[in-house]
Amino acid sequence: GENVEQHPSTLSVQEGDSAVIKCTYSDSASNYFPWYKQELGKRPQLIIDIRSNVGEKKDQRIAVTLNKTAKHFSLHITETQPEDSAVYFCAAHQETSGSRLTFGEGTQLTVNP
């Protein structure tokens, strides 16, 4: 089945700096890659996603890049703010053995004022 690895597990940045979180996946047939943000004690919420026919997608300060050849994708947050502090999860859509998402283990991002 699909295996998704996420790095780093923790990331601390200064306010205004950029943050990058990377994920790799194992199933070359995976075709959908969402990112979810989970604030402390809250539910996960989708912040951005990318499909396999696109190499990059941006939404204001957030961008995601996808390298299908290398089977990795990354989340980029620019001009970080304290409210960006949360756990971020990447996921890959596994279709070959049941259509479902496989999540990475999460990255705790802390933005220091």
Added chain:
Amino acid sequence: NAGVTQTPKFQVLKTGQSMTLQCAQDMNHNSMYWYRQDPGMGLRLIYYSASEGTTDKGEVPNGYNVSRLNKREFSLRLESAAPSQTSVYFCASSEKSGGATDTQYFGPGTRLTVL
């Protein structure tokens, strides 16, 4: 429009007890999911229902059963709870039928402790 709701919010069980976690969505979504979240392990899929009337095993189905009662409701049952099932349980739903390639909307979670 409440989105995805879950009951209860907290529960403490003794080993061997049974319980059912309830989930409902009012967005007319076709697919529903149950995940468990443990520290350092992300979200792991227990069971999912790609459409009303169907259910399938996810990554960690052992010790659980599910029922897609109707389009709105998807329940998770623990027949004989074990300490290893101590976790936070999230229900989610998505609009598409038979696929996980659209936004999943999560409920607020149920924090379960098994003593």
